[in-house]
Amino acid sequence: MRRRDPLADPRALVERLYAYVAYQIGDGPDAEDVTSDAFERALRYRSSYDPRRGSPASWLIGIARRCLADRAAQRVELTATGELEEQPAGPHDETAAAVTLTVRAIVAQLPDRDRELVALRYGADLTAREIGELLDLQTNAVEVALHRLHRKLRGELTTALERGTGVDLTRKGFGTAGGM
Amino acid sequence: MSRRFFGRESETEHLLRMARPRPTDELADRLAHRAAPPARSRLRPSSRLVLAGTVTALMVVALASVGGISYAASTFSQVVQQVTSHATYMGHRMVLLTQSSQSAARSQYGAPTTTTSTTATVTTAGNTTGTVTTQTISPTSGKGTTTIKLSNASVALTSTTFTQAVSVVIQQLTGADSSSTLVKNLVATLTKKFTDAAAGGDAAKSTTIKLVTITVDTTSNGTAVTSFGSPADITLNLGSFYRANSAKAGNPALTPIPVVTQDGVAIRALKNVGGPNGDLGASGDGYYVASDGTLHVLTLHPGSFGLISKLAVNVGQSGRTLAKPGSLEFGDPTLMQFGKATLKQVGDVSVRSLGSNGAVVPATFFINEQASIHLSIFKGKQKIGIMKKGTRVRGRVIHSGGLVKNLHVTILRPGTIKVQLHVPAGRLVPGQKYRLRVWAIDPDGNKTVGYIPFTG
Numbered sequence: 001m002r003r004r005d006p007l008a009d010p011r012a013l014v015e016r017l018y019a020y021v022a023y024q025i026g027d028g029p030d031a032e033d034v035t036s037d038a039f040e041r042a043l044r045y046r047s048s049y050d051p052r053r054g055s056p057a058s059w060l061i062g063i064a065r066r067c068l069a070d071r072a073a074q075r076v077e078l079t080a081t082g083e084l085e086e087q088p089a090g091p092h093d094e095t096a097a098a099v100t101l102t103v104r105a106i107v108a109q110l111p112d113r114d115r116e117l118v119a120l121r122y123g124a125d126l127t128a129r130e131i132g133e134l135l136d137l138q139t140n141a142v143e144v145a146l147h148r149l150h151r152k153l154r155g156e157l158t159t160a161l162e163r164g165t166g167v168d169l170t171r172k173g174f175g176t177a178g179g180m
Numbered sequence: 181m182s183r184r185f186f187g188r189e190s191e192t193e194h195l196l197r198m199a200r201p202r203p204t205d206e207l208a209d210r211l212a213h214r215a216a217p218p219a220r221s222r223l224r225p226s227s228r229l230v231l232a233g234t235v236t237a238l239m240v241v242a243l244a245s246v247g248g249i250s251y252a253a254s255t256f257s258q259v260v261q262q263v264t265s266h267a268t269y270m271g272h273r274m275v276l277l278t279q280s281s282q283s284a285a286r287s288q289y290g291a292p293t294t295t296t297s298t299t300a301t302v303t304t305a306g307n308t309t310g311t312v313t314t315q316t317i318s319p320t321s322g323k324g325t326t327t328i329k330l331s332n333a334s335v336a337l338t339s340t341t342f343t344q345a346v347s348v349v350i351q352q353l354t355g356a357d358s359s360s361t362l363v364k365n366l367v368a369t370l371t372k373k374f375t376d377a378a379a380g381g382d383a384a385k386s387t388t389i390k391l392v393t394i395t396v397d398t399t400s401n402g403t404a405v406t407s408f409g410s411p412a413d414i415t416l417n418l419g420s421f422y423r424a425n426s427a428k429a430g431n432p433a434l435t436p437i438p439v440v441t442q443d444g445v446a447i448r449a450l451k452n453v454g455g456p457n458g459d460l461g462a463s464g465d466g467y468y469v470a471s472d473g474t475l476h477v478l479t480l481h482p483g484s485f486g487l488i489s490k491l492a493v494n495v496g497q498s499g500r501t502l503a504k505p506g507s508l509e510f511g512d513p514t515l516m517q518f519g520k521a522t523l524k525q526v527g528d529v530s531v532r533s534l535g536s537n538g539a540v541v542p543a544t545f546f547i548n549e550q551a552s553i554h555l556s557i558f559k560g561k562q563k564i565g566i567m568k569k570g571t572r573v574r575g576r577v578i579h580s581g582g583l584v585k586n587l588h589v590t591i592l593r594p595g596t597i598k599v600q601l602h603v604p605a606g607r608l609v610p611g612q613k614y615r616l617r618v619w620a621i622d623p624d625g626n627k628t629v630g631y632i633p634f635t636g
């Protein structure tokens with residue numbers, strides 16, 4: 001049987017992959033590193049991709065999850081800087097950028113499992129069925145979890161956006177080494 | 181399974197999708213290039229072209245036979261369009277453009293263009309009085325582009341810019357229009373003025389510069405139109421002002437940059453979208469410079485667009501509020517490039533051993549704007565870590581802190597940056613190849629990555 005190339009549309013996959021990773025660990029150099037690692041692994045395993053076991057995006061996200069797990073293990077040796085992961089934002093509460101930062105800040109504060117759901121659904125743009133296969137859950141369970149998450153996020157987003165810069169967008173610790 | 185959970189996409193879902201992080205172009209391009217498959221196809225290229233051409237031709241014939249091409253493309257049908265907009269570009273006069281109705285049949289087969297011009301005086305909502313030139317145009321087909329021409333600027337509206345009858349106003353504001361809220365705010369914002377030969381050398385006038393203001397209302401009930409179906413293209417011919425001040429590279433504060441403002445108070449730098457088909461993103465606007473030197477502003481919404489000094493800019497391209505000009509705070513517009521930062525390596529790296537205390541990696545690089553910098557040392561793909569304690573940045577010693585994989589510093593004064601990175605013993609092997617990664621993100625969120633190779 002002729003195998004399908006899972007990386008036939010690489011740019012779109014990279015965007016979904018990066019969005020997934022960055023929703024999990026924050027937009028920045030670490031997310032780029034994990035994205036690169038995951039993609040390099042995918043290139044190595046490209047020929048072994050089996051379309052019967054999931055879509056290319058789902059396959060790639062599965063690889064990224066293992067990269068994230070490896071990264072978490074390495075953190076024991078090298079501590080994270082705890083420094084800037086987000087840009088400082090001013091009290092600008094009506095722009096798309098401010099809304100984006102608000103949303104990301106709220107997502108970053110979610111419990112791991114909820115953040116993973118957001119990353120898979122809205123970062124990687126996977127369906128509930130694909131998420132269920134990755135997390136070994138029933139599709140219905142994923143849908144219910146997403147529904148609860150929506151309700152929770154809607155409340156937090158509404159509150160945060162109504163009060164402008166209600167969330168800590170700057171992530172304290174910015175500029176630990178001082179302005180140079 | 182529907183991708184839209186529980187029916188219509190909720191606002192929460194919309195926000196989560198809108199906020200999804202995006203990779204840098206550099207990363208996306210690099211990885212996409214790595215994945216480029218060997219080009220193979222069961223159809224020869226010529227066969228595919230023939231097939232595509234045949235299908236396209238059949239579609240064109242089918243549409244043309246029912247008169248659907250221009251009708252489908254045109255949203256000007258059965259429209260009475262009165263187009264008015266503001267224009268303030270290098271002291272040009274106010275132009276009011278009115279577009280009359282057309283039918284689908286006239287769209288299909290074309291109708292003669294009728295243009296009349298009159299002069300009138302109007303008072304706008306901004307309490308600005310000026311002379312107005314009125315034009316009435318009966319569009320020829322509605323399937324092309326309607327261009328409102330000024331002396332040194334023009335506004336091109338395609339047939340899909342508006343979906344209903346609208347009125348647009350182009351108005352000139354000069355330095356004399358000091359009653360204008362817009363002009364007053366722009367002048368007040370500027371702390372430093374410069375001379376514009378094109379404006380007769382009047383510094384005050386020159387600071388009110390180069391604005392094309394578009395306001396759009398529906399003709400049916402006067403409701404303000406807040407978004408366009410396709411971008412309006414505002415072309416600014418870069419005159420003596422721009423040329424003269426662009427040359428002042430040594431004084432970046434004087435460099436005029438494309439901006440947008442809705443109220444004359446919040447003045448946002450436009451992002452460069454690269455070309456006429458660039459992604460306008462969430463802001464719905466952007467600019468590019470064509471090969472002939474003209475500056476094109478593309479917008480999916482009304483507003484005031486033009487060129488102005490960095491000193492007047494208080495909102496970055498991303499929509500983030502900037503610091504005050506000259507404040508030296510992160511986001512000082514006079515120390516920003518409003519685009520990706522430029523990183524350059526300066527000199528070579530010569531690692532210095534500290535014996536049992538490890539080694540020092542001295543490196544020098546140049547950056548042309550404020551940025552948040554992350555420094556990492558790589559051996560292959562592995563980060564070997566940097567000891568914060570003992571590391572120097574621009575001569576300042578970091579006195580505490582342990583091993584980190586990303587060392588973060590904030591660069592407030594662009595220029596040449598010297599760093600001496602402390603690496604613990606045993607991590608750098610003599611003769612081995614390493615790379616120092618400099619990952620910079622400017623106050624507007626633009627990311628730039630550079631690598632400095634060195635030997636342990």
